[in-house]
Amino acid sequence: MKLSFYPGCSLEGMANDYARSIQAVFRELEIELIEIEDWSCCGATAAHSLSESMSVLLPARNLAAAEKLGLDIVAPCAMCFNRLRYSQQMIRKRLFDIPWPVTGEIQVHDMTRFFAEPLMITSIKKRLLKPLSGLKVVCYYGCQMVRPPKITGYTDYENPQTLDRIAAAAGAEVIDWSYKSTCCGASIGIARREIGESLTKRILQKAEQAGAEAIVVSCPLCQSNLDIFQKDRPDRRIPVFYFTELLRLGFSRIGDPHWFKMHFTDPVPLLKSKGLL
Amino acid sequence: MHNMASNREDGPEREPGKERKLIGDRGDFFLNRIQGEAGVNISACYQCERCTNACPVSHYMDIKPHQAMRYIQLGWREELLKSSTIWVCLSCEMCTTYCPNEVDVAATINHLRNMAAHASVTAKDKSLAIFHQTFLEVLVTSGKVNEFRLMNAYYSKPDILKQKMKEGALKEEILLGLALLRKGRLKLYTPRSRAIKELRQAGHRIRGEIV
Numbered sequence: 001m002k003l004s005f006y007p008g009c010s011l012e013g014m015a016n017d018y019a020r021s022i023q024a025v026f027r028e029l030e031i032e033l034i035e036i037e038d039w040s041c042c043g044a045t046a047a048h049s050l051s052e053s054m055s056v057l058l059p060a061r062n063l064a065a066a067e068k069l070g071l072d073i074v075a076p077c078a079m080c081f082n083r084l085r086y087s088q089q090m091i092r093k094r095l096f097d098i099p100w101p102v103t104g105e106i107q108v109h110d111m112t113r114f115f116a117e118p119l120m121i122t123s124i125k126k127r128l129l130k131p132l133s134g135l136k137v138v139c140y141y142g143c144q145m146v147r148p149p150k151i152t153g154y155t156d157y158e159n160p161q162t163l164d165r166i167a168a169a170a171g172a173e174v175i176d177w178s179y180k181s182t183c184c185g186a187s188i189g190i191a192r193r194e195i196g197e198s199l200t201k202r203i204l205q206k207a208e209q210a211g212a213e214a215i216v217v218s219c220p221l222c223q224s225n226l227d228i229f230q231k232d233r234p235d236r237r238i239p240v241f242y243f244t245e246l247l248r249l250g251f252s253r254i255g256d257p258h259w260f261k262m263h264f265t266d267p268v269p270l271l272k273s274k275g276l277l
Numbered sequence: 278m279h280n281m282a283s284n285r286e287d288g289p290e291r292e293p294g295k296e297r298k299l300i301g302d303r304g305d306f307f308l309n310r311i312q313g314e315a316g317v318n319i320s321a322c323y324q325c326e327r328c329t330n331a332c333p334v335s336h337y338m339d340i341k342p343h344q345a346m347r348y349i350q351l352g353w354r355e356e357l358l359k360s361s362t363i364w365v366c367l368s369c370e371m372c373t374t375y376c377p378n379e380v381d382v383a384a385t386i387n388h389l390r391n392m393a394a395h396a397s398v399t400a401k402d403k404s405l406a407i408f409h410q411t412f413l414e415v416l417v418t419s420g421k422v423n424e425f426r427l428m429n430a431y432y433s434k435p436d437i438l439k440q441k442m443k444e445g446a447l448k449e450e451i452l453l454g455l456a457l458l459r460k461g462r463l464k465l466y467t468p469r470s471r472a473i474k475e476l477r478q479a480g481h482r483i484r485g486e487i488v
Binding site: 009010012013014016038039040041043044045046047048049050051052053054057058061099143144147148149157182183185186187188190191192193195199224228261262263264 | 334337370371373374381387402404405408410412413416420422423425460463464470471475478
């Protein structure tokens with residue numbers, strides 16, 4: 001099986017651990033990822049805030065490159081996924097002139113939904129060497145992956161299940177909670193720290209109240225926001241994992257994946273106490 | 278009826294800037310224009326406040342989302358473009374998803390943000406607008422956005438530097454940057470993408486220049 005892979009800017013910097021764990025997991029599942037050649041940024045919030053046509057053009061360039069490959073795209077970052085899908089819809093409406101040859105007919109997968117397909121779930125379960133039993137987690141989806149449903153195609157946007165299914169397949173104990181898709185503030189923390197902190201604080205608090213020992217995410221920005229803004233809770237820190245990190249952990253009998261060093265909230269003590277490292 | 282009419286004329290003098298605005302004194306030009314350009318049926322808004330109740334940041338906004346919809350119906354353009362609302366909005370799409378009348382509130386606020394970026398009205402809080410601007414500047418010069426370059430470019434903007442110094446937050450930001458570097462989360466250099474020329478051309482076209 002082959003897929004074209006659109007990593008996005010974050011995976012080269014802030015979320016390098018995500019990128020490395022994705023490569024490891026796909027290698028394990030024997031799916032070949034072909035990185036889109038000479039990809040460029042999707043424009044994220046800035047492009048659609050300042051110029052609508054820029055927000056259609058920027059992802060369109062990558063869509064055109066993927067169409068040349070003729071492979072479906074899988075996007076690990078929620079924002080990239082959302083922008084690619086949005087651009088595709090606008091291209092199909094033919095409201096903008098796109099300088100590249102692009103039809104917008106290629107399938108864009110969000111990485112979690114790709115893994116949550118029944119076929120992939122069985123394949124994950126088959127390769128699991130070390131189930132993450134006893135690890136109590138809540139899954140946090142953020143906003144761009146599920147909303148707006150017209151663009152993302154999620155029908156269960158009120159209570160999304162993809163990450164829950166993946167974490168359960170990896171053997172973790174998944175707890176239900178109400179803040180699955182509440183916004184974490186995204187990049188607003190850079191310009192307005194107080195707003196960003198108030199939003200992440202509430203999510204962390206609710207995760208703790210639900211009885212979670214860790215949070216599972218799939219968005220690089222959600223991970224950094226939830227991971228970094230935990231200074232005010234020194235004794236009640238909650239590690240924030242990418243779901244691929246958990247899968248990677250379950251796939252290997254022995255392991256101390258070195259990318260845990262990139263976490264601000266060190267997950268190693270928790271994993272050791274559960275006998276998972 | 279008579280009473281109300283006379284009240285309006287003889288009522289107490291209002292402070293300057295707070296004069297009573299008449300409903301629809303601009304006609305529906307502004308409403309029609311936004312509805313056409315953003316492709317949103319704003320007339321359908323009946324002020325149920327579902328959007329404002331769903332919004333995670335409505336308490337940081339000076340004009341709440343449902344009020345913004347009403348302002349558009351009334352044609353109060355400058356108030357909207359000056360507001361902090363349009364920049365504080367996270368585009369998390371809660372409002373759009375839960376609107377019972379399918380008014381795309383997030384797209385409308387995004388359209389207002391587009392308008393404000395091209396208008397001469399000065400925003401009350403410029404920091405977020407400057408952040409988006411910096412993001413696009415970095416994007417156009419290298420095709421990808423490197424967080425290290427983005428943060429450097431953002432904090433060296435005079436307005437931001439001044440504001441962070443006044444708040445005394447500069448030290449905290451530098452410490453966070455250093456911590457990120459130590460953790461290996463910042464990549465100091467990103468190779469340029471071949472897209473720069475194409476992207477720059479797209480940028481010119483958007484600004485209305487003929488290339």
